[in-house]
Amino acid sequence: MSKKISSTNQPKEETNLKGTLIMVMIVGIVILVMWFGAYGLFLSR
């Protein structure tokens, strides 16, 4: 478990969250693609 390792002394700003940023950006792209797809279909009708 994580209790063994507690190297939490450095400030949060240093926490490496690169993977998180990439993951949420994928979520964002899904939202954009789906929305513009639906809007395009709306305009074509």
Place this chain on the structure above:
Amino acid sequence: MELFNFSKKESRLYMAFMHVTFISLLIGGLMGLLQTLVRSGKYTLPFNIDYYTILTTHGVILGLVLTTFFIVGFQFSLMGKTVGISDKQLLWGWISFWVMLVGTVLSAWMILTGEASVLYTFYTPLRAHPIFYIGLTLVIVGSWIAAFTNFRQLYVWKKAHKGEKSPLLAFMVVINMIMWFVATLGVAYSVIVLILPWSLGYVATVNVLLTRTLFWYFGHPLVYFWLLPAYMAWYAIIPKIIGGKLFSDSLARLAFILLLMFSIPVGFHHQLTEPGIDPTWKFIQVVLTFMVVIPSLMTAFSLFATFEIAGRRKGYKSLFGWFKKLPWKDVRFLAPFVGMVAFIPGGAGGIINASHQVNSLVHNTIWITGHFHLTVATTVILTFFGIAYWLIPHLTGRRLTPRLNKLGIIQTLIWAIGMTIMSTSMHIQGLIGGPRRSAFSEYAGGDQVSTWISYQMWQAVGGIILFVGILLMFYIFIQLAFFAPRGYEEYPIAEEEIDAEKSPKILENWYLWIGITIALILFAYTIPMIDIIKHSPPGSIPFDWPIGRS
């Protein structure tokens, strides 16, 4: 963090709610299966059972009964765990349970005898039997008793812990129950003051648009009432299961406050194609609807960050090493995780639905059914299942054995496959115009209709797979409740980092947040409501068989 142990009689209360939940799942799931079979065109219901009786049962029992019982029971257990419950509060818990159950039985009796084939939205001037409305009212009143008991529980704890911040989960429960109470006031007014006297014949006519507007004032917060308990588990329970810590106590609280403020003044996005509401006010509520997306964006970040930080602490250094090493073989994590994934297309679809004029692309098409089978029937329900795997054995003094864990994983995969097939085919069929809430029909024939029917075949395939999933889940529930080996199952509640930043006091300023919530509701609804009442047409007389009852 101080946690309370459950006494035997306390566990019994929480389990009572769970029993109703899983019985509802079985009945409601069977209805869902039958619907997809009928809509395939290859199957006719026996004994002259009407499709819409089954559809009403499915919506009411899964959308209103299962969800409310699970949520009230789960939230009681969260309060019991984090702030404790007194004997008197326990008694009120039982009163809320019985009032809800009596209401459920009354409504179910009317639906099953064909006296209330009005679907779970019960739009006037379709008229159901008065007992149906009385039953629904009791379910809501029962949930109010639970809400006020929860408020009392936190209040008592706060008095004994002056100056301390309330436990995160207790805070979240209270937020959800405040939202629920404020929202249900609208539908309660509609049912008790407008619909019930009219259904009894004391009043000749009803204002259709007013009852619809009050329904949707409640209807959107209803879906957030389902979602928030899932968020509770994501924020404050999943981190413990994966061996991590809370990402941020204050950001979690802030997300819940935003959800409280923006869940309610948004009902018009369900009424965008309504003839009697000013389009400018529709647009204003569209903007408010987009605001409620923000706390979900925050949630997405928090979750990934929780996973990444926990993984990196365990020593996985590469960009996605932490992701690969998540506890995929632990169903307590896997089921909610699949739920989170479903919320990505589910949430994106929701933004499309709420996009003002674009709504006409999807309004009342089966796209909408596909949408909420992703959000509530995957995201929410898989998270609820994920909770049940540890909550039920914790309550019954048993253990989630490796075998049951494995069955749970299979259940999750079955659900993911079945729902991908069913929901995707619903989304596509909806985009090409296929309507929701309709029995099998070939309409006027033609290419368009035969394409719809081909997607309905796929929905039946998905429906069958999902029903297998429901049977498996019910089996797991019975095992965990009665047969699994005795032992201790952990009630996982995540802790804060040792050096966590202190949460600002303002986050617990209830007067402020409730005040803003009420102000936003008044802003979004006052003028359009005055308009609706001032410009109301002659009222509508009730319609029974063959329209309302069957």
Place this chain on the structure above:
Amino acid sequence: MHLHKYEKVWLVFGLASLVLFLLIIGFAAFWKGTHPQSHIETIDPQNVEANESFQPENLGLTEVADGKYVVNIVASAFNYDFGKEEDGTATKTIRVPKGSTVLFQVTSKDVVHGFQVAGTNVNMMVEPGHISRFESVMKNGGEFTVVCNEYCGIGHHLMFGTVEVY
């Protein structure tokens, strides 16, 4: 309260997307006038004939100007009244040329109905006491099923019609 710098990036991105969506639909709604239908015009559901548009002889398709049409429809469980053909039988199909502008006007005599010309943007709630109105340019040719997409009783799925764009 502390926000991680990547969370700031993400929230700015998310908010910007939402604002972009709102700008697009807001521009379309307030400058181009493509609101969802909302006309706030009322009618007595028990006497829809009092309104000229819904008198029996005015139901169905009328060409009001070159390439401009009006279709008046009375919805009731479980039928759309599109008026009558010359031989006296009930009209089931509305035929309009491609590219024409068609104003659909619908009201209900009984319960709530839906009116969707499936495959087009014509999609409205039809409620007793209100007149639903939506104007659309029929850009695409083909046969479109008109469906009642709000539950209206046991025959709900048998309530339909056809719009043919030729």
